[in-house]
Amino acid sequence: MMDYIQEEQATLVEILQGFVPKKEEKRAAIENLLILATGSSANACLAAKYAMEKLAQITVTIEEPYHFNHYGHLSKEIETVLAVSQSGKSASTIDAVAQLSKQDIYTIGLSSDPESPLAQKVNESIDLGTGIETVGFVTKGYVATVLQLYLIGVSIGYSKGILSDDQVSTIKSQLGEMIEAIPQVIDKTIDFFEKNASIFKLANRFVAVGYGPNWGTAKEFETKFTETLRVPSQGFELEAYMHGPYLEANHEHVLFFIEAPSLNQSRSQLLHDYIASYVGKAYTITTATAKNSDTLGLDVACEETFSSLLLVIPFQILSYLGAAAKGIDLSKRIFDDFDQVLKSKI
Known part of the structure; x- marks a missing residue:
């Protein structure tokens, strides 16, 4: 991977x-x-x-x-x-x-x-x-x-x-x-994981919140984390999360806020600041420079339109490293007969 x-x-x-x-x-x-x-x-x-x-x-x-x-x-x-x-x-x-x-x-x-x-x-x-x-x-x-x-x-x-x-x-x-900039994105993400490995090892619920094109990034986070870390993981559009799903937030949850330059960025940051005290950890993954240790800043000049191309890469890496931290061997195939029985692939 x-x-x-x-x-x-x-x-x-x-x-x-x-x-x-x-x-x-x-x-x-x-x-x-x-x-x-x-x-x-x-x-x-x-x-x-x-x-x-x-x-x-x-x-x-x-x-x-x-x-x-x-x-x-x-x-x-x-x-x-x-x-x-x-x-x-x-x-x-x-x-x-x-x-x-x-x-x-x-x-x-x-x-x-x-x-x-x-x-x-x-x-x-x-x-x-x-x-x-x-x-x-x-x-x-x-x-x-x-x-x-x-x-x-x-x-x-x-x-x-x-x-x-x-x-x-x-x-x-x-x-x-x-x-x-992809090599620096990879290096920054690996460094970020190493500083937060214990969180990934222990967490049993992950949530990502994105807006604009990064709603798609949040959904791919959901797919990758579910496939690899194999614990409940869900990606939400920013406004959709604020209309009900936030009510399940508790100290066992790890949240990721996905941010790129946008009029919606301040709303995402407001939600982050509000919910941070109610969850175990609230991280920010952004194209900007990191302002604190809970932010993975890619430090790449990038307009919102194309930001989803880069912002997904940290989640790909975190899913792989997070699975390893949980002791999951991704090289060991599971449900080998799934496609054959369900006929989902030709």
Whole structure:
């Protein structure tokens, strides 16, 4: 798992350098995009949704494919569907695309395997650019998905004439500078964990609160911590946490507040200051510089739009190191027959 995290910078550099937008008719026609994804892929889509809508001036709707296939209704406004599955083998996503192919809907697939079952079902297949990630707790594939979604947004915006060549160049430069900072993000996170290892070892309930694109980061925290530390872990959107879930807060809880420059940052900080005395520990993970020992400051100049690309990396590392602190051997597979019995993967 850590090996894949260490590979993230090189992978993202390659993806970004290989991106050359072209004027594409199919991209220019997109106004309302439906994304089908589940698990970490869905979290990545939520993390990238704000950037895609801003860059391309489109409306993005994200649906769980199984629910959509069995209970959903395809709006007449939707002209394009993007199916996201890192493995390309998610049965629910493939089934949903198969049903949509019977209608006059243009389908795009994003996966790490150009020969995957999903790639065979869509009108257009995009290679995630990571190769097959053999560890079940996806990390490199997650950040690659977020970046690829940003670039799809850029591609749509460029095809529509919303983004100029100079603007595309500026965006690529911004993303490049962020990607260049990944090694320092990794080092800072490892140092932060080492100073707080006892908290992770003993805690039995973790909660993360994020806003804007980092609602997606909070949901990926939920997925990763649940998969690896195997204790109750939940990610909330800032305002949603303030409408009920805060009532369960107690001294056995460890909270993470995920922050990037935003009008909502002061509200997050106000909640942090209020709830800190009611929980065991309240940490802040921020793109800014750390102001105290309970803050992991990445110290990276980064606008909120793209902040989710970097802010997820600390949680990937903390999930791995936290599991080790609890004595959990992540190399030992559990529930080996799950996909076969439940038919969740093809």
